[in-house]
Amino acid sequence: MTNRKIYGGLMSGTSLDGVDGLLLSFTGDHQLQVLARSSLPFPDELRDRLLNLAQSENISFTHLADAEQALTRHYALCWQELEKQAPGIRPEALGCHGQTLEHRPAIGYSLQLLDPSLLAELTGCNIVCDFRRRDLAAGGQGAPLVPAFHRGFLSSAKEDQIIVNLGGIANLTWLPCNPAQESLGFDTGPANLLLDAWCCKHRGTKQDENGHWARSGQANQKLLDQLLKEAYFSAPYPKSTGREMFNLAWLERQLEENDAQNLNAADIQATLVELTAASLCQAIQQLDPQQKARVLICGGGSKNTYLMERITGLARPRSVATTESAGLPPQDVEAAAFAWLAQQHLLNKPGNLPSATGAQGPRVLGGFYPA
Ligand SMILES: Nc1ncnc2c1ncn2[C@@H]1O[C@H](COP(=O)(O)OP(=O)(O)O)[C@@H](O)[C@H]1O
Ligand SMILES: [Mg+2]
Incomplete structure (x- = not known):
């Protein structure tokens, strides 16, 4: 059984330091309570692989697939850390950012690496991800989304x-x-x-x-x-x-x-x-x-x-x-934002702020991958 108000957020940003995870409960329209947090640094080998892909001009699909799977498994480990701290709690969904390999708003493109189907399989949770591309499709920068x-x-x-x-x-x-x-x-x-x-x-x-x-x-x-x-x-x-x-x-x-x-x-x-x-x-x-x-x-x-x-x-x-x-610890903010973006998706509500991204209007962001 999932709980209507409990969501997870899993975030890895351009620093390439690792995945930050948060499990939280939305206790009101503008309030939340943190139930568990985890921060899982990337092993050096995975970090180097992601950095190479982000900087490389020539990318092989095999390397891309290998890195995507390794990254997705790391996201799953981060979720398992959260699960240990809050046993038995099933979130409604995990909002997952993925790892940006390329961000080119000028040509309407931004790539966040992650395999949401594999992550759904590994975690048993609903996954919401790929938040940036709908905003880009609506003429926005796809960023910032927070x-x-x-x-x-x-x-x-x-x-x-x-x-x-x-x-x-x-x-x-x-x-x-x-x-x-x-x-x-x-x-x-x-x-x-x-x-x-x-x-x-x-x-x-x-x-x-x-x-x-x-x-x-x-x-x-x-x-x-x-x-x-x-x-x-x-x-x-x-x-x-x-x-x-x-x-x-x-x-x-x-x-x-x-x-x-x-x-x-x-x-x-x-x-x-x-x-x-x-x-x-x-x-x-x-x-x-x-x-x-x-x-x-x-x-x-x-x-x-x-x-x-x-x-x-x-x-x-x-x-x-x-x-x-x-009231929000600085390391929690981004992961909480992606948990909230997942909730917005499930409620069919917009997640972008057009005055920040430049999109033509508010849009429901992301794609849903059922558990
Ligand atoms: N104690 C510290 N001293 C200096 N820099 C730090 C410290 N802790 C974290 N950082 C910096 O914060 C970065 C991670 O920040 P984070 O918010 O996760 O960025 P991103 O969203 O890009 O991943 C690290 O790569 C490091 O540069
Ligand atoms: Mg980080």
């Missing part, structure tokens, strides 16, 4: 808020306290994706723990100014981006063009933190010129204390905190 959830669950009637998700890419949602005003959202630029890539290249670790290494460096203003000239940052929204644009090759090209290859590696890491914070805060300033909004941060980047300090510095005089202060 703003509608942010509006439903994190809005405040007292103050304007900006929700920031620091994943591989950073995206924000503008939530005016006046419900008559429109909410907005877009990707502001790179976040953990470049920080992880540069750190891995020079330190051999997957992430710069708490931004410790970046803190030891000194941001290079000249390089930062050049990086901020990238056309994406000043392009009008709606807009979304991904690994196709911001990746290690992009950074190395920039270093070469700006004669910056010989800068100290820690200084470059510090400059990348500054790039993340500055591009984000430029977007914040554009939406909130009166500097009154409260900024709430979620995603793995919220654990990078140095990045958080730099955002706090550049967003001043606005207050900056994590979404925890609005």
Whole structure:
């Protein structure tokens, strides 16, 4: 027996760090209760395979199929962790993001790898997935998809808020306290994706723990100014981006063009933190010129204390905190959003926010694969 209000969300983002899972109960229209959470890092071998596929020009269908099955099995393991914490609970459905290998909204295409039939077989759960393509078909970016959830669950009637998700890419949602005003959202630029890539290249670790290494460096203003000239940052929204644009090759090209290859590696890491914070805060300033909004941060980047300090510095005089202060732990937000998107699908309700994605209108997102 499934429970009408219990849903799961399984999310793996552009950081390629692993799958985050959440089992929750929607206790009201705008309220939820977390029943179980799990976070399952990708084994190195799977991460490397996915990264190669995301960066490769020539892909074999056999490699694609192998990676899809391995990824789907990893999603199933993440679900099993949730199941252990909440034995006997059957969710109505699992909302699953899949792994983005290609995001090209300009040609109406975005590919999230996952085999929902295999996942239904392995978990015994209804699966809802492939959330982005209907929005793309309706002329939208297919991203970001979290703003509608942010509006439903994190809005405040007292103050304007900006929700920031620091994943591989950073995206924000503008939530005016006046419900008559429109909410907005877009990707502001790179976040953990470049920080992880540069750190891995020079330190051999997957992430710069708490931004410790970046803190030891000194941001290079000249390089930062050049990086901020990238056309994406000043392009009008709606807009979304991904690994196709911001990746290690992009950074190395920039270093070469700006004669910056010989800068100290820690200084470059510090400059990348500054790039993340500055591009984000430029977007914040554009939406909130009166500097009154409260900024709430979620995603793995919220654990990078140095990045958080730099955002706090550049967003001043606005207050900056994590979404925890609005009742949702920062690592839960995206998986909760995909659980909610699954519920929207089952209720035949729209999941996109056209003002964020640029779609012609609200659309019911995703496809359903029965248990
Ligand atoms: N303690 C930490 N210090 C620095 N960075 C961290 C820390 N914890 C998580 N991160 C960053 O967060 C990323 C994962 O964030 P996540 O929200 O899962 O992004 P995505 O949605 O793109 O997968 C990691 O790759 C890492 O860069
Ligand atoms: Mg992740």
